[in-house]
Amino acid sequence: xxxxxxxxxxxxxxxxxxxxxxxxxxxxxxxxxxxxxxxxxxxxxxxxxxxxxxxxxxxxxxxxxxxxxxxxxxxxxxxxxxxxxxxxxxxxxxxxxxxxxxxxxxxxxxxxxxxxxxxxxxxxxxxxxxxxxxxxxxxxxxxxxxxxxxxxxxxxxxxxxxxxxxxxxxxxxxxxxxxxxxxxxxxxxxxxxxxxxxxxxxxxxxxxxxxxxxxxxxxxxxxxxxxxxxxxxxxxxxxxxxxxxxxxxxxxxxxxxxxxxxxxxxxxxxxxxxxxxxxxxxxxxxxxxxxxxxxxxxx
Amino acid sequence: xxxxxxxxxxxxxxxxxxxxxxxxxxxxxxxxxxxxxxxxxxxxxxxxxxxxxxxxxxxxxxxxxxxxxxxxxxxxxxxxxxxxxxxxxxxxxxxxxxxxxxxxxxxxxxxxxxxxxxxxxxxxxxxxxxxxxxxxxxxxxxxxxxxxxxxxxxxxxxxxxxxxxxxxxxxxxxxxxxxxxxxxxxx
Numbered sequence: 001x002x003x004x005x006x007x008x009x010x011x012x013x014x015x016x017x018x019x020x021x022x023x024x025x026x027x028x029x030x031x032x033x034x035x036x037x038x039x040x041x042x043x044x045x046x047x048x049x050x051x052x053x054x055x056x057x058x059x060x061x062x063x064x065x066x067x068x069x070x071x072x073x074x075x076x077x078x079x080x081x082x083x084x085x086x087x088x089x090x091x092x093x094x095x096x097x098x099x100x101x102x103x104x105x106x107x108x109x110x111x112x113x114x115x116x117x118x119x120x121x122x123x124x125x126x127x128x129x130x131x132x133x134x135x136x137x138x139x140x141x142x143x144x145x146x147x148x149x150x151x152x153x154x155x156x157x158x159x160x161x162x163x164x165x166x167x168x169x170x171x172x173x174x175x176x177x178x179x180x181x182x183x184x185x186x187x188x189x190x191x192x193x194x195x196x197x198x199x200x201x202x203x204x205x206x207x208x209x210x211x212x213x214x215x216x217x218x219x220x221x222x223x224x225x226x227x228x229x230x231x232x233x234x235x236x237x238x239x240x241x242x243x244x245x246x247x248x249x250x251x252x253x254x255x256x257x258x259x260x261x262x263x264x265x266x267x268x269x270x271x272x273x274x275x276x277x278x279x280x281x282x283x284x285x286x287x288x289x290x291x292x293x294x295x296x297x298x299x
Numbered sequence: 300x301x302x303x304x305x306x307x308x309x310x311x312x313x314x315x316x317x318x319x320x321x322x323x324x325x326x327x328x329x330x331x332x333x334x335x336x337x338x339x340x341x342x343x344x345x346x347x348x349x350x351x352x353x354x355x356x357x358x359x360x361x362x363x364x365x366x367x368x369x370x371x372x373x374x375x376x377x378x379x380x381x382x383x384x385x386x387x388x389x390x391x392x393x394x395x396x397x398x399x400x401x402x403x404x405x406x407x408x409x410x411x412x413x414x415x416x417x418x419x420x421x422x423x424x425x426x427x428x429x430x431x432x433x434x435x436x437x438x439x440x441x442x443x444x445x446x447x448x449x450x451x452x453x454x455x456x457x458x459x460x461x462x463x464x465x466x467x468x469x470x471x472x473x474x475x476x477x478x479x480x481x482x483x484x485x486x
Contacts, residue, residue, distance in 0.1 A: 042333045082304045082334065082355070085326025168332040169352055176329065194331055212330050222330040247356065 030060030036255040041243035044081040053079035066261035073097035098270035107223040129284035138183040145189040179214035198224035223271030301359040311362040318343040318362035402457040424475040
């Protein structure tokens with residue numbers, strides 16, 4: 001633990017709140033203990049009595065969109081079992097925001113605005129990473145498709161990687177370390193199979209309207225145009241539940257109330273940003289342990 | 300048995316019949332992707348290293364390693380003979396495997412021997428050993444070369460730099476991790 005980093009963390013979170021407040025976003029708190037989760041085969045939930053701790057606040061936040069909150073954000077704890085490393089904690093802090101009618105392209109613009117507002121605020125303060133601040137203040141952020149990123153940096157194409165079941169390995173080994181080095185990079189247009197809650201592109205039905213933001217090779221945020229077709233969403237949930245079951249993971253029953261509310265949303269977009277990683281990035285911390293009060297090992 | 304989530308730096312596992320130690324470790328998980336455990340593994344016998352990325356479902360055998368106190372008895376050419384101080388069982392380790400250890404090892408010295416499936420694969424010396432100086436050039440007073448150390452040879456044949464007052468027949472303490480002189484020992 002590092003008290004100065006905790007002070008910086010508090011200042012960053014406060015500045016983020018101010019940014020969203022000024023843009024008319026409503027700050028919300030939704031329950032973190034849920035009877036049904038989003039089934040995602042690669043995310044292991046932690047159970048709490050017969051319910052679960054949330055792996056993200058996505059379900060409840062989209063239900064708030066459905067009942068008429070047009071713009072909302074939340075800063076909350078999320079839980080994912082067995083995730084521990086230099087950039088992972090099983091309990092971590094997420095910043096998520098959603099708005100009606102926008103697309104993932106609008107979100108890219110807004111994410112850039114948020115990070116540039118933070119960079120501008122902290123650029124002259126002691127203890128913030130000057131190089132990162134300069135990078136964030138670059139005017140022209142890169143937008144690179146997954147297809148082009150593989151073509152540029154990986155030994156095989158994205159289609160080949162998917163066919164050989166090694167997309168994640170190639171991405172981590174060859175592609176990610178090259179992203180967001182000269183300027184921040186939005187990696188976008190993911191294959192549909194890698195965006196369970198993202199809307200399919202109308203123009204290219206094999207692609208999802210999803211992006212990840214990379215800075216200095218680190219993945220910071222994941223956003224997409226929300227899939228709002230309940231029938232399609234149910235099909236994807238059933239498929240992910242099946243994949244999870246093969247790995248021995250249970251997500252509880254399907255989130256039926258969410259699927260019911262989804263009918264009321266015509267179009268929306270949303271994004272999740274790792275708050276601990278944002279603090280790491282701005283303060284130059286090399287390990288997530290440096291930016292939280294206590295790690296599981298400290299307890 | 301270990302699973303992927305047990306992997307970490309320093310863990311010792313068995314792969315294809317050889318013991319490996321993880322010398323570098325990184326947990327990665329691309330957004331919406333699967334957990335990846337990226338390791339650099341070093342073969343504890345040959346010293347060869349390779350990189351490997353594992354997924355979450357993998358299982359690993361614990362390397363059956365055992366460290367025992369042994370006494371170094373003597374060497375016969377390339378063969379170094381050791382005796383387990385508890386069971387009195389004798390083991391032979393080749394010079395190749397001992398590497399730098401022979402620079403600091405004298406008869407009857409007690410050392411830690413690492414065994415893999417009951418085969419010795421490595422020797423750890425005490426951090427400090429006392430060795431006798433067998434060859435030392437006299438120091439010339441008024442030497443203006445500017446150095447305040449001189450080279451000597453100890454009983455194992457190892458050569459190191461010591462302060463000028465050390466003479467032949469002295470016992471000196473050496474740090475076996477760095478091979479450097481610590482102090483002169485009075486007996």
